[in-house]
Structures are given as C-alpha cells and as structure tokens.
Amino acid sequence: MTDTGTYLYAIARSTGENPAEGLSGVGGTPVRTVERGGLTGIVSTVPLDEFGERALRRNLEDLRWLETTARAHHQVVDAVVRRVTAAPVRLVTVYRGDEQVRDLLERRREEFTEMLDMVTGRREWGVKVYVDPQVAARSSPSDAAGGASAGRRSSGAAYLERRRTDLRTREQSMRRALSQAEQVDEALATIAVASRRHRPQDPQLSGRQEWMVLNGAYLVDDERGGEFASVAGSLRTPEIDVELTGPWAPYSFTILESGESGESGEPGEPGEPGGPGRTGGPDERAPR
C-alpha cells in the first residue's frame, strides 16, 4: 500500500512564519502546514499502511508503537506552541488529504478561533500533589503515644489498638492531605485563568510511591508563569510534595468535541458516528 493520509497535530493561527519549520513528525516525515482563512493546520504525510484505520487498531495496542507515536506527536505540538498560539489535536487524527484539513479549518473556523483566543498568550501547567503516607503518619503525635500505652496491655488488644491507631492516623493524614491539596488547588487557581482537575494517577503511572492527591492542570498567562511556578513551590509542606510540570501545550483547555458544532447534518458527510458520550470528564472551572 502506498496510500497516504494527512496527519493533523494541531491548529494554529496563521502568523506568516512557518511554525512547522524543521520539525519532523510521526514516522519521521517532515511536518508541513496547511492554511485556510487565517488558520493553519500543522500536518505531516503518513502512510496508511501504518496509520490507516485497520493498521491503527493494531498499532494502538502495540505499546512501543504507541509510545513512539505519542512522543513524536507531543514533540511536534510542543515545538509548535512555542512558536505560535496553537491548539493540540488528539493523537492519530488522520485525514484523506490536505484538502480535507482545509475544509475543516474553514467549516469550524469560528470554534477554532474562539478556542485559540482562549489559549492565546497562555500555557498549561500541570501540578501534582503527593503525600507520603508514612511521613504523614510519622508526623502525627498520636502514633507514638498510642504505641506506648498499648505496650502494657495484653498483646492482642495492644495489637488491635495499634492497628486502629494506625488506621485512624492514616485516615486523618489522608484527610489532611486532601484538604491541603484543596488549598493548593485554590491558591493556584487564583493565579490561573482556568483550571481542570484530572484524575490522580496511579503510583505506577506517576512513578512515585506516594499518594497523588491532586492532579491539576492550570491555564496560566505567560507573564504569570514564573509567579505560578514559585507559588506552586512555596505550597510545599513537610507533608505534601508539589510537583510542577510544564509549561505544556494547552491540551487540557482545548478539549473540543465533534458533533457539537455545525458539522452534523452536512450533506455528503459520512454519517457522524456520534461517538459515545465522554463521561467522567475532569471538573472544569469556567475560565474567568
């Protein structure tokens, strides 16, 4: 198969300069731009025997492939948003050809423009708050006291008491950590223009043993990036660790579903698949 498709990475404002210059995309092909009506699609050509629908179903299950592709996609998006205002498109969005991308830019121009306005001059920061359950428990005075008094009792009761104290301590420290996480979120949200809460990641994903009690994304004005970062750093306490990632492309603030726009009912379109409603999305606070 020598068929090719057009892989779309992001949608940007046309600025006159080429935001894709020198970039190479998924599969190592050069990244190009496709323009229409003041909007630029950041694209590259991909072989359909790798990015065709059937191939993708297989490839997405191949974690090596997924990782390579995800990183390549991310690199392009990341490089582009450093040059221009751009909104990332979800991984492996492949069109039949450039003309289709132009159609898209034209048809949904309003939406895209609105979205780009929202993220102009802003970047996304990721903030994760971790609490180490052991540290949290150790810093609680009830532990030591409980242990000492229980020591004189018969071992069974003492054991139970210890267990109970441990559990209570864990619960308390978890609650404390959660409320600290809330405070962190609140403090950061005052600096950010918009914020979203993502699900806390599993230790295997985060690579850290501690509990993740906050996984937030914050859209922050460029000028306030430094302030945001230093506030995030200052919110650390002996009990909680605050991890900052970013600045990211505004992934979490350009979530735009198809089907909500004037796309549906257009003649000649292949039937809208009306994808299953995305449920359980993160909380979103309306941008101020």
Next chain:
Amino acid sequence: MRGRPSQGSVVPSSSYYGGGVSHREPANLGDILERVLDKGIVIAGDIRVNLLDIELLTIKLRLLIVSVETAKELGIDWWEHDPWLSGKQRSLEEENRRLRRRLAAVEDGEREDLELRPPRRQPAEERGIESEDYLAESEDRRARSRPYRTEPEDPRARSEDYWADPEDYWAERERRRAGPETRRAGAQDYRDGPENYQPRSRDRRAEQEDYRAEPQGRRGGARDDWAEQEGYRSRSEGRRD
C-alpha cells in the same frame, strides 16, 4: 490575527524557576499519554481514520487486555487503579469498622476472662481433648475459652497472628491439626462443618481404626461424645452405599 509572541514570554528553562519545584524535563510517558490520548481537539466526521469509535476507554482497555504486563511496565494502567474510583477508600473504612468491632469483642472477652476463668476447664485439657473440642462450642464459649489455649510456640507471636485475622488463624490451626499428629481425622471433618460432613471413602477404614484406637479420649465430655456419635453415624451411613 497574530499569535502570542513566540518564545520568551514563558521561559521554560530549568534555572528560571529555581530549586524547590520539579519541572520541565523530558515529560514522562504517563503525562504525555494522559494528554495526547485524553485531551485536545477531537475531530470526527470527515477524518480518514475514525478513532471516535475506538473510544479512548476502549483503547485503554484493549491495551490492558492485550498486554497487561507491558502496560504495567510502562505504567499506563491508571484507568484501572484510580484509588478514588476503585473504592479502595471504602474498603479502608470497612476494615476500620471491622477492627473496631473486633477490638470491642476482644476487650469484652478479656474482662470475662479475668473474672470468670473457670477452673473446670483444666480437666478437659488433661483429658487430652485440649482446645480442639471447644471449636464445636458456641461462639460465646469459644470466645471465652480462647485465652486458655496452651500453645507450644511463642504465645506472643501467635496471638499476634491470631488477632491479625482470627479466621485465618483458626484455619491454620485446622490445617495443622489435620497433619500427621491428628488423632481424630474423622471427627475433625465433622467439626469443620457438621452439615457438610461427607465421609471420605478412602479414609473410612483409617477413621474407623482411629475411632477404635482411642475410645477413651473421645468420651472426655458430653459435647465431645455427641460430636463423635454424629460423626460415627454419618460414617456408617456413608458406608451403606
């Protein structure tokens, strides 16, 4: 329409934000996947490859099904382990409640133990019936009798085991008693669950011999007697078919 000024507004260099906060490094795969798979513009309708019908959850689930091990190596199974969604917290609360109940029961038992330690318990042990026989007794008496069990090993270590999980402890005891030292394997099965007791044909002869070999010990107490007779009857019935 100009984009925001390129580069320079946010300085993404490490030194800029100073120490204290971990920041920009080659973003970890989990963070990237979290974003490129779950976030960003989703476009459907005219795309060549329509991923909407491979909803993300499906992708994730497939990853999980197809190569759990690899997925775990890469640490991308967060959809499965979200403590806030998978109810781990609830089970913690439940465990807590259970422990509280158990503690209360233990404390009651202990008080009773101190006040009511009945000397008449002693003969039972001398008769060689030992604690096993108490297992067949009511919950209430069982609870009271526990402190009397004399154990060959370090009692402290064992009682920790016991309190950690009484059910498990007793199960372990049963297993141990089922070993070569077991004197009455047949009655044992019976006590494990009288209603479920099924004589095992291959053991029948052995049980019989066991029974004959030891009539004295078995007559130690009324309760014991009854249990044995029941057990014996079951065995006889089993033999008929």
